[in-house]
Amino acid sequence: MTSFMSPQSSKNQQKFSPSENGSLRDIAHIKADNSLTPSSSQKFSLPPTEYKNFNIHNGMLKCSQDYAQKSKILIGLLEDTCSILKQVSETNKQRWDLHYPFIGIKSPHRIHRSIIDSTPIQTSKFKQNVHDRLHTPADMSSSQEFNSKLNVLKLDLKRGDTSSAETVFEDLDKSAIATLLDRRLNQTAKRCESLHARISDTSSKVLVAGDVNAGKSTFVNALLRKEVMPVDQQPCTTLFCEVLDVQENDGIEQIHAIKDIASYKRTDSSTYTVIEWKELYDTIVNNEESGEYTQLKIYTKDRRNAQESLLHNGVVDIALIDCPGLNRDTLKTTALFARQEEIDVIIFVVSAENHFTLSAKEFLSNASKEKAYLFIVVNRFDNIRHKEKCRRAILEQIKEVSPRTHEHAKDLVHFVTSTSIKIEKDGDNVDNTPHNFNAIDQIDNDAKNIKDFSNLEESLRTFVLKKRSKSKLAPAQHYLDNLVTDIGILIEFNRNIAQKENDKANMELKEAERAYDKLVSDQKSAVATAEKTETSVCEEIQNFTRNSLEKAIENVGKNVSCEFNGLLYIWGYANDLRDSMLDDIQKEVVASEENAKNKTAQCIKLIQDLGKDLGVVKQVNLDRMYTKPGMSISVDIEISDFIEFDLNEKFSEGLGFASLAGGAVMCAATRLDALSCLWKLTGFVGFNNMRRLALPLVGLAGIGIITYVLIDAKHVISRKVARKIRSHLKRSDYVNFETNRIVRQGRKKIRKVSDNLRDQFRKAVEEEEKKQFAQRISYKKSEEAVKFFKKIFSQTEQVAECLEDLLDNNEWEDYEETLVSN
Ligand SMILES: Nc1nc2c(ncn2[C@@H]2O[C@H](COP(=O)(O)OP(=O)(O)OP(=O)(O)O)[C@@H](O)[C@H]2O)c(=O)[nH]1
Numbered sequence: 001m002t003s004f005m006s007p008q009s010s011k012n013q014q015k016f017s018p019s020e021n022g023s024l025r026d027i028a029h030i031k032a033d034n035s036l037t038p039s040s041s042q043k044f045s046l047p048p049t050e051y052k053n054f055n056i057h058n059g060m061l062k063c064s065q066d067y068a069q070k071s072k073i074l075i076g077l078l079e080d081t082c083s084i085l086k087q088v089s090e091t092n093k094q095r096w097d098l099h100y101p102f103i104g105i106k107s108p109h110r111i112h113r114s115i116i117d118s119t120p121i122q123t124s125k126f127k128q129n130v131h132d133r134l135h136t137p138a139d140m141s142s143s144q145e146f147n148s149k150l151n152v153l154k155l156d157l158k159r160g161d162t163s164s165a166e167t168v169f170e171d172l173d174k175s176a177i178a179t180l181l182d183r184r185l186n187q188t189a190k191r192c193e194s195l196h197a198r199i200s201d202t203s204s205k206v207l208v209a210g211d212v213n214a215g216k217s218t219f220v221n222a223l224l225r226k227e228v229m230p231v232d233q234q235p236c237t238t239l240f241c242e243v244l245d246v247q248e249n250d251g252i253e254q255i256h257a258i259k260d261i262a263s264y265k266r267t268d269s270s271t272y273t274v275i276e277w278k279e280l281y282d283t284i285v286n287n288e289e290s291g292e293y294t295q296l297k298i299y300t301k302d303r304r305n306a307q308e309s310l311l312h313n314g315v316v317d318i319a320l321i322d323c324p325g326l327n328r329d330t331l332k333t334t335a336l337f338a339r340q341e342e343i344d345v346i347i348f349v350v351s352a353e354n355h356f357t358l359s360a361k362e363f364l365s366n367a368s369k370e371k372a373y374l375f376i377v378v379n380r381f382d383n384i385r386h387k388e389k390c391r392r393a394i395l396e397q398i399k400e401v402s403p404r405t406h407e408h409a410k411d412l413v414h415f416v417t418s419t420s421i422k423i424e425k426d427g428d429n430v431d432n433t434p435h436n437f438n439a440i441d442q443i444d445n446d447a448k449n450i451k452d453f454s455n456l457e458e459s460l461r462t463f464v465l466k467k468r469s470k471s472k473l474a475p476a477q478h479y480l481d482n483l484v485t486d487i488g489i490l491i492e493f494n495r496n497i498a499q500k501e502n503d504k505a506n507m508e509l510k511e512a513e514r515a516y517d518k519l520v521s522d523q524k525s526a527v528a529t530a531e532k533t534e535t536s537v538c539e540e541i542q543n544f545t546r547n548s549l550e551k552a553i554e555n556v557g558k559n560v561s562c563e564f565n566g567l568l569y570i571w572g573y574a575n576d577l578r579d580s581m582l583d584d585i586q587k588e589v590v591a592s593e594e595n596a597k598n599k600t601a602q603c604i605k606l607i608q609d610l611g612k613d614l615g616v617v618k619q620v621n622l623d624r625m626y627t628k629p630g631m632s633i634s635v636d637i638e639i640s641d642f643i644e645f646d647l648n649e650k651f652s653e654g655l656g657f658a659s660l661a662g663g664a665v666m667c668a669a670t671r672l673d674a675l676s677c678l679w680k681l682t683g684f685v686g687f688n689n690m691r692r693l694a695l696p697l698v699g700l701a702g703i704g705i706i707t708y709v710l711i712d713a714k715h716v717i718s719r720k721v722a723r724k725i726r727s728h729l730k731r732s733d734y735v736n737f738e739t740n741r742i743v744r745q746g747r748k749k750i751r752k753v754s755d756n757l758r759d760q761f762r763k764a765v766e767e768e769e770k771k772q773f774a775q776r777i778s779y780k781k782s783e784e785a786v787k788f789f790k791k792i793f794s795q796t797e798q799v800a801e802c803l804e805d806l807l808d809n810n811e812w813e814d815y816e817e818t819l820v821s822n
Pocket residue numbers: 210211212213214215216217218219230231232233234235236237238323324325326379380381382383416417418419420
């Protein structure tokens with residue numbers, strides 16, 4: 001046998017050591033009880049009946065030992081399964097929303113089928129089983145069954161009358177399904193815990209269910225050889241009546257009527273009402289209407305000895321639970337009752353006259369899923385004329401509802417007449433010793449019926465007592481077997497999804513890394529291009545503006561023409577000239593601004609194009625780019641602007657002009673060449689006379705010069721104003737100022753767009769980083785999920801293998817042989 005014990009379960013194995021194990025306590029009890037286990041010397045002196053009982057007990061002892069061993073293993077497996085369920089539930093809550101394996105309508109098989117890895121799982125039977133279940137084609141014709149791949153972990157979803165489970169399921173989102181699954185996992189873990197408790201417990205509960213009036217109460221009374229349960233032609237059992245040994249109630253025969261079974265405590269009288277024996281019938285019958293109580297606990301004394309008593313026999317304490325007859329109203333409650341893990345055996349009583357009703361079939365098919373084996377009593381057989389035909393028909397029906405029970409029909413299906421058994425009634429003093437009890441010849445009934453009932457009892461004892469492994473361990477084994485397969489399916493299904501998601505996340509991550517690298521390189525080159533473009537465009541604007549302005553300043557006044565209205569208006573003329581010159585410069589400034597605007601617009605377009613893939617491009621308004629005026633030029637007209645005083649530059653010229661002007665005046669006056677006239681005049685008048693003439697001549701020349709200045713004033717003003725403007729602009733560093741202003745405005749706009757581009761890239765990079773981070777998390781998450789599911793699958797597989805060995809060694813016949821050999 002493969003040994004799989006987690007550290008936790010190994011620890012618990014110590015906790016459940018043989019000395020503390022309930023089953024071994026039974027064995028010790030049996031050994032200590034001399035009245036039950038005679039010594040070998042006593043054995044041969046026993047009368048035949050007691051010798052038979054002694055053999056039965058030896059058989060029981062063997063069974064108990066075997067039971068102890070098996071229960072110990074099963075307890076370990078239950079603990080391991082619980083730990084697996086808890087791990088899965090924790091992962092479901094914290095790390096990975098579990099997917100539910102089912103075949104839906106809206107999402108047909110192919111969706112989920114595609115998730116499942118189609119390569120067959122090799123080796124172990126468990127793996128094969130899981131694989132087969134996952135790949136079984138969906139039975140879409142099945143309208144009743146929700147097409148879940150699970151059995152024990154199946155989610156029970158129903159909403160209203162019209163919605164099918166599939167519809168409800170497909171309306172739920174992933175996290176809702178995970179929550180439902182979590183609830184189911186926790187319920188299942190609790191179920192495992194209570195199975196664990198049940199296995200450690202020595203008491204056994206036997207549920208007697210069946211159709212209305214099938215004779216359940218009569219059968220229970222016959223088993224007890226005592227009229228405990230009221231019997232009526234009319235349906236009378238309306239609530240669950242549990243018959244227990246008086247020892248369970250400190251030896252006091254009593255009836256406890258319980259309203260809320262969950263809060264029932266035998267030692268707390270506030271949790272029940274004590275009913276008198278004579279009130280029992282009325283209480284049961286009246287409860288149908290009042291619905292006051294949910295359950296009765298009937299503590300009664302079985303006067304027969306341990307070998308004969310069913311309630312208290314020294315090996316296991318049995319409680320019989322008589323159920324209300326099955327009908328539409330009671331079916332659900334009884335089915336729920338039967339599902340309780342405390343119920344070790346279900347005895348189903350069917351009337352031979354009626355066969356199985358629909359309610360009976362539904363109950364049996366559900367119960368056989370839970371308990372694996374059912375004990376079937378076909379009662380009222382005395383009323384059947386064609387007994388063999390009836391037997392065959394009923395066995396056929398059993399084959400349909402519980403094939404495993406049918407396989408062991410010889411032991412598990414009995415055709416009897418409960419009324420043929422003599423029972424102790426109120427006041428009767430029946431001798432219940434085995435000797436007296438076996439004196440059945442005295443009972444005035446059909447001997448055959450009594451023999452059949454006796455066989456039934458023998459089988460029932462075997463089933464409940466000698467085959468405890470089957471009756472007590474089998475439900476747990478059966479449940480665990482279904483559960484581990486379910487866990488395997490759930491885990492394998494989710495592992496496949498996690499693997500697919502991991503592959504996808506890996507691909508996406510690589511893709512995202514590539515996109516990120518490209519984006520970062522695009523960002524670098526775009527930023528560099530933007531910077532370069534900005535610099536070159538600003539340079540262009542600068543050069544253009546500087547050249548234009550310099551040229552304009554240099555040429556100022558050259559093409560200016562204003563109307564000269566004579567010397568009287570010379571002041572106005574000078575002002576007009578100045579304004580006109582400044583206008584010309586201003587025009588150049590505006591032209592430069594226009595040029596800068598155009599260049600800026602082109603540059604912006606170019607930069608924006610660099611980031612057009614990153615999102616919406618912001619429109620930039622350049623209309624208000626040069627709304628603020630540039631440097632204001634203030635040049636005042638002065639008197640000096642009318643006279644050429646610039647001796648450094650213009651003096652000689654001016655003097656020459658003046659002399660020439662004087663000469664010209666004289667020439668004009670004498671029509672003689674000034675020099676020859678002067679020479680001739682010197683020769684003619686003599687030097688002394690000339691000296692006397694000099695002063696008037698110079699005066700004359702001065703007058704000539706002044707006359708010339710006044711006549712040339714128009715040009716002088718123009719020159720002087722232009723010169724004045726030039727020097728003013730030079731002094732105020734006008735060209736640089738204006739060039740910088742125009743360039744600065746352009747740069748400002750371009751920079752804004754460049755900054756925006758940088759911002760867009762930064763955001764895009766951040767987005768990409770975030771995306772990558774999320775993908776990395778998703779990749780990690782799915783990777784961890786795959787690892788986790790692999791680990792859990794392997795743990796589950798080990799539990800399954802261990803369980804398989806246990807089931808293999810648990811053949812029904814093994815016990816028969818044990819008993820025969822004893
Ligand atoms: N002939 C015959 N009558 C039987 C047999 N067993 C029970 N009865 C009769 O069937 C009737 C109903 O018996 P109950 O034991 O009350 O049946 P029940 O299944 O407990 O009935 P409810 O609890 O009300 O569903 C009674 O009149 C019994 O005497 C039997 O084996 N043969």
